[in-house]
Amino acid sequence: MPKGFLSVVLHAHLPFVRHVDTPDCLEQRWLFQAITETYIPLLNTMFRLAEDGLPGRVTVSLSPPLLEMLDDTLLQKRYIGHLENLIELAEKETVRLKGDITLEPLARMYLSKFRQAYIDYVDRFKCNLIQPWAALESEGYVELCTSAATHAYLPLMLTKGSIKAQIITGLNTFRRHFGHTPKGFWLPECAYTPDVEPVLKHEGVQYFILETHGVLFSTPRPRFGYHAPVVTPHGLLAFARDPDCSKQVWSADEGYPGDPWYREYYRDIGYDLPLEYLGKALPGNTRVPLGIKYHRVTDRKSNYKDFYRPDIAKARAWEHAGNFMFWRNKEAEFWKDLYGRRPLMVAPYDAELFGHWWYEGPLFLENLLRRMAQERQHVRPITLCQYREYYPVNQPAEPSVSGWGYKGYHQVWLERSNHWIYRHLHACEMLMSRLAEKFKSATGLMERALNQAARELMLAQASDWPFIMNSGTVYQYAVNRFVTHVGRFLKLARQLEAGTVDPGFLRHLERTDTIFPDMDFRDFTAGFRDTEKVS
Amino acid sequence: MWIFATAIAILVLVLALVRFRRSTGTPVEKPQTHMEVSSGIGIPPEAIDASQAGQADRQAGVALPRIPPPQQREDDGALASRRLRKIDLPKEVELAWEAGGLIEFQKGAWAVAKDPSEHEETDQEERTPSSIAEETYTLPERYGIDRLVLMARDPNWVYAYWEITHEKYRQMYEKHLRDWGLSRPVLRIYELTPGQGRHKEMDIFVDDHTDNWYINISKPRQTLMAELGRLFPEGVFVKMLTSNIITLPADTVSDKICLEWPPVGWPEQYLDFRAKIGTSSPMTWGKDANA
Numbered sequence: 044m045p046k047g048f049l050s051v052v053l054h055a056h057l058p059f060v061r062h063v064d065t066p067d068c069l070e071q072r073w074l075f076q077a078i079t080e081t082y083i084p085l086l087n088t089m090f091r092l093a094e095d096g097l098p099g100r101v102t103v104s105l106s107p108p109l110l111e112m113l114d115d116t117l118l119q120k121r122y123i124g125h126l127e128n129l130i131e132l133a134e135k136e137t138v139r140l141k142g143d144i145t146l147e148p149l150a151r152m153y154l155s156k157f158r159q160a161y162i163d164y165v166d167r168f169k170c171n172l173i174q175p176w177a178a179l180e181s182e183g184y185v186e187l188c189t190s191a192a193t194h195a196y197l198p199l200m201l202t203k204g205s206i207k208a209q210i211i212t213g214l215n216t217f218r219r220h221f222g223h224t225p226k227g228f229w230l231p232e233c234a235y236t237p238d239v240e241p242v243l244k245h246e247g248v249q250y251f252i253l254e255t256h257g258v259l260f261s262t263p264r265p266r267f268g269y270h271a272p273v274v275t276p277h278g279l280l281a282f283a284r285d286p287d288c289s290k291q292v293w294s295a296d297e298g299y300p301g302d303p304w305y306r307e308y309y310r311d312i313g314y315d316l317p318l319e320y321l322g323k324a325l326p327g328n329t330r331v332p333l334g335i336k337y338h339r340v341t342d343r344k345s346n347y348k349d350f351y352r353p354d355i356a357k358a359r360a361w362e363h364a365g366n367f368m369f370w371r372n373k374e375a376e377f378w379k380d381l382y383g384r385r386p387l388m389v390a391p392y393d394a395e396l397f398g399h400w401w402y403e404g405p406l407f408l409e410n411l412l413r414r415m416a417q418e419r420q421h422v423r424p425i426t427l428c429q430y431r432e433y434y435p436v437n438q439p440a441e442p443s444v445s446g447w448g449y450k451g452y453h454q455v456w457l458e459r460s461n462h463w464i465y466r467h468l469h470a471c472e473m474l475m476s477r478l479a480e481k482f483k484s485a486t487g488l489m490e491r492a493l494n495q496a497a498r499e500l501m502l503a504q505a506s507d508w509p510f511i512m513n514s515g516t517v518y519q520y521a522v523n524r525f526v527t528h529v530g531r532f533l534k535l536a537r538q539l540e541a542g543t544v545d546p547g548f549l550r551h552l553e554r555t556d557t558i559f560p561d562m563d564f565r566d567f568t569a570g571f572r573d574t575e576k577v578s
Numbered sequence: 579m580w581i582f583a584t585a586i587a588i589l590v591l592v593l594a595l596v597r598f599r600r601s602t603g604t605p606v607e608k609p610q611t612h613m614e615v616s617s618g619i620g621i622p623p624e625a626i627d628a629s630q631a632g633q634a635d636r637q638a639g640v641a642l643p644r645i646p647p648p649q650q651r652e653d654d655g656a657l658a659s660r661r662l663r664k665i666d667l668p669k670e671v672e673l674a675w676e677a678g679g680l681i682e683f684q685k686g687a688w689a690v691a692k693d694p695s696e697h698e699e700t701d702q703e704e705r706t707p708s709s710i711a712e713e714t715y716t717l718p719e720r721y722g723i724d725r726l727v728l729m730a731r732d733p734n735w736v737y738a739y740w741e742i743t744h745e746k747y748r749q750m751y752e753k754h755l756r757d758w759g760l761s762r763p764v765l766r767i768y769e770l771t772p773g774q775g776r777h778k779e780m781d782i783f784v785d786d787h788t789d790n791w792y793i794n795i796s797k798p799r800q801t802l803m804a805e806l807g808r809l810f811p812e813g814v815f816v817k818m819l820t821s822n823i824i825t826l827p828a829d830t831v832s833d834k835i836c837l838e839w840p841p842v843g844w845p846e847q848y849l850d851f852r853a854k855i856g857t858s859s860p861m862t863w864g865k866d867a868n869a
Contacts, residue, residue, distance in 0.1 A: 199729060201822075256828075259851055263834040266841045268848055381843045438839040444730070444827035452732035452827060462790065465729065466739050470721040530715025551712060 045423035047375025048387045048430065049415065050282075051099075051408070052252060054229050055082065055394035056106035056194055058507035058524075059558050061118055067326040070520060074112055075125045076334055078172065079160050081398035082113075084405040086175050087163065092409065093184045097416045100424040101408075103176065103394070104229035106190040107216040108505075110173060111558050114220065119170040126164065129333065130157045132324040136312070136335065145350045146337055152353060153335050173220050180221070186426040188227035189217035192559065196456045196506040198236035198444060201469040204476045208566035209501065210242045212559055219561060226428045227251060231506050233284065233391070234446035234453065240277040245571055250280035250427055252391055257445035258283035266438055270378050270386035272430065273440040281442045282427055287374060288390035291367060299363045300401035303340050304355045307348050308400055310338040336402075360403040364410030372421045387430055388422075460518075461509035467529050468504060474536050475500050479567040482539065492544040493564040495552050496535040502556060503528035531556075726806045726819035733798035733829035738765060739790035740806050740819055750818055754810070761808040765791060766815065770801040770823065781809070798829040 057077060062068040092099045112118050133154040140146040168175055179185045191197060192212035200206050210228070217225050228248045230239065235253050243251065255269045258281055265273050269283035292298050299305075313325065313333035324333055338348035339356070371388060378386035397404030415424050425433075448455035457465070475497065482493055503525055511521035531552055538544045726740040751758055763784050768776040779802070784791055795802065806819040831848055835841065 201727065256851060259848060260828040260831055262828075262832040263836040263839070264832050264841045264844075266836075266839040268841075268844070381845070438836065440836075444825075450732065453730075454732055454735075457729060457731045457737055462737055462739070465727075465737075466721075466741070466790075467717055469725075469727060470723060473723070474721075526715050526717055529717055530713075533718070534715075548712075 045375070045385065046379040046421035047371070047385050047423075048425045048433070049288075049371055049422045050102060050387065050389050050425055050427050050430070051411075052102040052104065052229075052389065052391035052427070053085070053394040053397070054104040054106070054190070054391060055109055056104075056190065056231075057109050057112065057395075058505050059108040059112065059193065059502060059556075061112060061115060061557065063117065063555055066121055069326055069329060069331060070517070071118070071121065072125070072326070072331060074118065075122050076332070077395050077399055078113075078122060078164070079126065079129075079157070080334060080402070081395050081405075082172055083160050083163050083168075084398045085394065085408075086168070086172065086179075088405045088409045089179050089184060090175070092412055093179065093182060095413075097412060098424065099184050099412050100186070100426045100429070101184075101412070102186045102188060102227060102426050104188045104190055104227070105173075105176065105217075106194050106229070106231075107192050107213045108194065108558060110189070110216055110220050113172045115557070123161075123165065123170070126157060126161050128324045129335075130154070130161060132321065132333065133157050133335065135320075149337050149351060149353070150335075177221050186226065186428060187217075187221060188225040188229055189213055190229040191231050192216065193501045193505040194231040194507065195501070195504040196231060196234055196446075196453070196509070197239055198234050198446070199453060199456060199465065200472065200504070201465075202472045202476055203238055204479070204567045204569060205472045205500075205504070206236075206238050207242045207571075208497065209504065210239060211246060211566045212501065212562060214246050214248070215561060216559060224248070232446050232448055232456070233257070234448075234456075234506075235281075235442055236444055237276075237441070240275055240279060243279060244277040248279065250282060252282045252284065252389060252427075253442055254445045254447040254451060255283050255286045256451055257281065257442050258440075260443035260445070261440040262443075263440055265440055267382055267384060267386070270382070270388070271384065271434070272387070272427075272437055273442065274437045276439075276441055280427070280431070280437065282387070282389045282430075284391050284447065285374075285388040287370065288367075288388055289392075291370065292390075292392060292396070299367075299407065300396070300404070301340060301343050302359055302363070303342065304352065304359045305340050306336055306351050306356065306402040307338040307340050308332075308336070308402075310348050311336050356403050357406065360406040361410050364407055364414050367407075367411055368414045368420060368422070375421050385433070387425075389427070455513050456506060456509045458513060460515070461512040464509060464512075464525055471500050471503065471529060471532055471536075475532075475564075475567045476569075478536060478539055479564050480569075483565060483568060488544050488546060488549070489539065490564075491553070492535055492539055492549050494562045495549060495556070496532050496539065497562055497564040497567060498556050498559055499528045499532040499535065499552070502558065503532065528556075724819055726804060726821040728802065728804055728821045728824045730802075730824045730826050731792075733827050734794060734796040736767075736793040736795055736802065736824065736826070737790070738793060738804060738821070741789060742806075742818060746818065750808075750816065754808070754816060757810050758808075761810045761816070764807055764809040764815065765793070766805045766807065767793065767795070768803050768805070769797070770803060776803065783809075795826065798826050801825045 055077075057073055060068070060070040060073060062071060065071075089099055089101070133150065136150040137147065137154055140150045164170060164172075176185065176187060180187045190213055191209040193209070195205075195209045197206050197209065200209075214224060214228075224247045226249045228243055228251045230251050230253070233252060233254045235251075235257050239251075250272065258265055258273055259269050261273050261281075265271070269285065272280040272282045275281050290297065292300070295301065311332040312335045313321065313331050318325065318328055318330070321333070325331060337350055339351040341347060341349045374388060375386055397408055401407070412424065414420065415422060445451055446453055446456075478493060478496065482489060485493055508521040508525045511517055534548070535544075535552070538548075720741055720743075722743055723741055724743050724746050726738065729737045729739075731737050754761070763786055765782040765784050767779045767782070769779045770776045779795070779797075782791065782793060784806075801823060802825070803823045804821040805815075805817045806821075807815050807817040809815050831851070
């Protein structure tokens with residue numbers, strides 16, 4: 044019998060960055076890079092494990108905007124074009140570096156990786172990265188779940204109607220793509236407020252994941268700390284993130300990704316080589332990372348970087364997986380003795396960490412799951428839903444409001460750089476609820492305008508905008524996106540209240556912000572609609 | 579005629595009071611940056627540590643410096659032309675940026691709410707073509723709603739913002755015309771305890787020109803509400819806006835213990851558990867390596 048359980052949860056999310064009229068948009072590259080570096084490698088990892096009959100039992104959360112973008116034919120086409128440019132550049136690199144003992148093999152590695160990604164994407168997955176996940180889930184290798192419609196930061200919303208609409212629209216998007224209701228729900232940024240519960244319960248969700256102290260600080264005191272879920276007042280299971288699992292992977296100082304032998308993220312030929320050489324791989328003349336990187340971390344405190352050695356990095360990924368397992372075994376043993384009950388360690392990560400930020404991440408994950416399958420390990424992988432089969436009875440308690448951002452609460456999303464957005468968002472929320480009540484039985488053009496208004500509001504509600512404003516990376520882009528979506532919403536709302544919807548403007552918006560084709564604005568009204576649910 | 583004269587006199591008085599309060603009034607609570615710590619105004623630019631400069635601002639979301647990208651030199655060699663990084667900036671540029679930041683800060687020191695539309699206009703030329711929409715939207719400054727909204731940020735801090743419509747303001751003003759010039763706007767915080775009703779926790783004197791405030795309460799698990807009104811010389815509080823009710827999150831383990839699930843063998847470390855590592859979200863693309 045195992046002494047404990049480990050549940051790896053990967054949350055994949057990107058904001059909706061489909062820009063119809065600007066094919067070369069910088070932000071669209073977030074998606075393209077994540078497909079090449081994270082989504083395809085993770086799928087390959089899972090399929091390799093499945094072929095070897097190893098049950099990965101990883102829980103994967105795919106956010107609604109990501110699902111919509113992966114399913115979008117325009118973006119699929121653009122991604123292929125992007126990949127073709129990359130392959131061309133990688134070919135040029137092999138010529139440029141011919142004869143260089145250290146760099147030529149690296150250039151060849153990238154060329155073969157990009158070619159393989161092209162074959163995988165076009166021939167194997169037929170440009171559809173959603174179906175393979177569905178196949179893995181039906182075989183029982185992974186468990187899928189999803190998040191709020193546009194990844195809104197739920198505790199900072201004013202009206203229950205908006206929280207409800209965000210959750211229901213997210214779940215409906217998942218149902219449309221996968222044909223069933225997910226068992227779990229990823230609270231955006233693990234941010235919990237009790238208001239989410241009635242909605243999740245009504246929609247048939249069974250569990251969600253909180254930051255460690257969301258469970259540890261619950262009332263009454265949880266007997267098993269963060270090593271077992273609590274049953275919330277609405278009968279859902281609230282799981283807690285294991286702080287040690289997070290620290291070993293996430294921590295900037297002691298985490299695995301900072302190992303000197305791993306690939307350095309910030310040295311990229313997109314910054315290093317002359318513009319005219321890079322040519323059309325760059326959007327216009329703007330320098331962006333291209334994903335061809337020849338250096339390793341070397342020393343995190345210094346700007347001097349050595350060249351990357353894939354063979355050593357590979358060995359390190361194996362060692363780190365072993366180290367991670369070693370500590371999980373210790374942790375399981377310790378808590379099992381203390382509690383007399385097998386502890387559950389929940390390890391949720393952003394999926395984009397694996398591959399995009401931490402190049403060796405998918406390899407680490409594969410090694411980890413392979414090592415865990417060995418006989419002598421005390422820890423067994425399970426999905427969160429399977430936990431109930433082992434321990435059907437759990438302690439009832441009220442979780443504490445929390446989030447997984449800096450300092451454990453809402454500070455990242457509510458501070459000097461971004462607090463100004465909430466007076467607009469809250470006013471729009473109230474306006475949307477009022478419109479939804481007033482025009483409940485609207486049809487035709489009015490109904491379309493109301494649905495589009497709901498889409499615009501939701502796009503403005505994305506937690507990504509305040510997050511970017513806080514981090515300052517692409518501040519102006521976040522402000523522009525926020526102002527544009529609120530502006531579009533208010534314009535539509537004015538037209539609706541006046542009863543004169545401009546069909547041309549509406550069509551333009553429907554073509555631009557295509558997210559959630561099955562959006563129903565009535566979700567913003569109070570109370571639940573009795574709709575036919577796929578279960 | 580004398581009505582006009584009185585009105586003008588009152589206006590002058592109000593303006594004078596506002597001035598006075600600006601120079602002596604309660605400081606605005608904001609997340610600390612090093613600029614505020616260094617007390618801003620009198621500091622010589624040389625005294626600022628260039629290696630640290632701007633880091634806090636960037637984290638706080640202050641816009642990046644507008645520096646033209648360095649010219650690409652042919653003879654640099656392929657790998658020598660590095661990306662422009664904050665750490666590579668010449669000292670003069672650093673200081674210029676820092677000075678700019680200080681000026682910006684002083685200008686906005688009392689007008690806490692930065693109008694996003696202002697930002698829009700000043701940065702228009704920087705806008706990338708990818709972000710141009712069908713028209714340039716500007717967000718309204720007011721929505722015509724009387725509202726006071728509290729938001730619980732963490733166990734210690736509450737963020738409040740408000741909006742008073744012109745009609746409401748005029749109504750109140752006409753009703754309390756006599757002493758209006760002597761009254762001060764006050765944000766009054768109440769604690770709500772089940773069974774005991776509410777009681778006043780604190781009064782915060784705010785500025786007439788402010789529409790938001792960070793309030794340090796430090797009462798985890800406490801339920802709160804607030805009222806915005808004016809305090810008159812005799813101590814009369816006239817309410818103008820009432821807020822929503824919020825509960826601050828917990829910052830430590832609960833005192834309540836369930837007898838069916840007693841936490842036996844609970845390790846000590848739980849009792850002083852704090853959220854230690856701040857992560858995350860994948861949206862940190864392009865974040866500086868040294869940040």
